[in-house]
Amino acid sequence: MLGGTGEARALAAELVARDLRVVSSLAGRVANPRLPVGEVRVGGFGGPDGLARWLTENHVEAVVDATHPFAERIGASAFQGARTAGVPLLRLQRPGWQAGPGDExxxxxxxxxxxxxxxxxxxxxxxxxxxxxxxxxxxxxxxxxxxxxxxxxxxxxxxxxxxxxxxxxxxxxxxxxxxxxxxxxxxxxxxxxxxxxxxxxxxxxxxxxxxxxxKRPSRPETTTVETVPAALSWVSAMLGA
Missing domain, CATH: 3.40.50 (Rossmann fold)
Known part of the structure; x- marks a missing residue:
């Protein structure tokens, strides 16, 4: 799990409750981040190639990119690293805001x-x-x-x-x-x-x-969901859990 968002923490909690091993990766840019349940690692991987090696060495079966909508560099590394390692990737991204009546x-x-x-x-x-x-x-x-x-x-x-x-x-x-x-x-x-x-x-x-x-930056095209329940269903399907 590439995390740091509330959605990432919620998904980690759901997966751990199902007795699945979850490793949440945080960029380390916030001094005292809110930590998710499960295993946590802090810091980068050394680019997409480093991420691909880590995924392979740790026998990762699925990757969820639940980073902030503006974490553009991490999103690109997730896409390239997962593809290189041959690991399925899901993007969990909450919907953007929409202006309403009275907004300028x-x-x-x-x-x-x-x-x-x-x-x-x-x-x-x-x-x-x-x-x-x-x-x-x-x-x-x-x-x-x-x-x-x-x-x-x-x-x-x-x-x-x-x-x-x-x-x-x-x-x-x-x-x-x-x-x-x-x-x-x-x-x-x-x-x-x-x-x-x-x-x-x-x-x-x-x-x-x-x-x-x-506006949000563009992201590489990959399977994307907007809610934690949808992400939970995808992970369950990938892992047969």
């Missing part, structure tokens, strides 16, 4: 494009796109930023920025208060999907705040 969403293809877009929309920006992408906004000298991250970010950063270290899930009331207290007039996020962080989108809608949404 601006879709962009990258954080760099988001940094350009915000100059048209406002001056006080709430960044919820992760600590690793903050450098894309370092050139924005006129805007003030509130950036929420799990771990402290590293420079380069925008010159006018406040860092909020926090981890979801969040509630609409709290998100609305945050937007109000910091006088936020633009929200920037990635299309992560799921329910853990949707409260900020509802709060933005209620307060009439535009949202800049970064």
């Amino acid at each position: 969403w601006h879709w962009v293809s990258s954080l760099d494009e988001a940094a350009s877009k915000i100059t048209e929309l406002g001056e006080r920006i709430f960044l919820t796109s992760g600590r690793q992408g903050l450098s894309a906004f370092a050139c924005c000298t006129d805007q003030w930023f509130l950036a929420r991250c799990v771990d402290p970010p590293e420079p380069p950063l925008p010159p006018k920025i406040e860092i909020l270290l926090d981890r979801g899930p969040y509630e609409v009331e709290g998100e609305s208060a945050l937007l109000r207290e910091h006088r936020i007039d633009v929200l920037v996020t990635k299309d992560s999907g799921g329910t853990m962080t949707t409260a900020k989108l509802r709060a933005a809608r209620e307060r009439g705040i535009p949202v800049v949404v970064v």
Whole structure:
């Protein structure tokens, strides 16, 4: 299991409950990650060839890529490594978000494009796109930023920025208060999907705040499901469990 998401943890728990051996691999980018049940390994494999060797040496019978929708490099390695090792691969990816009535969403293809877009929309920006992408906004000298991250970010950063270290899930009331207290007039996020962080989108809608949404990167075509039960059925079929 290539994990790090809530769906990965839920699937690992279901599989372990069925007495299946599960090894969850975490990238190690978060200092104190939420750990799944079962065996856990932390760190990379050394690219797709290293992953293929690990799969072969450990007699892996099935691979589930349940990484974050924006873990593009890991997704490519999973596809190539599993194919090289001859191991069936499933992509477990939660559905993306959809704008609703009253939403003002601006879709962009990258954080760099988001940094350009915000100059048209406002001056006080709430960044919820992760600590690793903050450098894309370092050139924005006129805007003030509130950036929420799990771990402290590293420079380069925008010159006018406040860092909020926090981890979801969040509630609409709290998100609305945050937007109000910091006088936020633009929200920037990635299309992560799921329910853990949707409260900020509802709060933005209620307060009439535009949202800049970064589209998901493309992934290699492979068998894909959107729910943990569907992934559980696939694994059960692959292993005859």
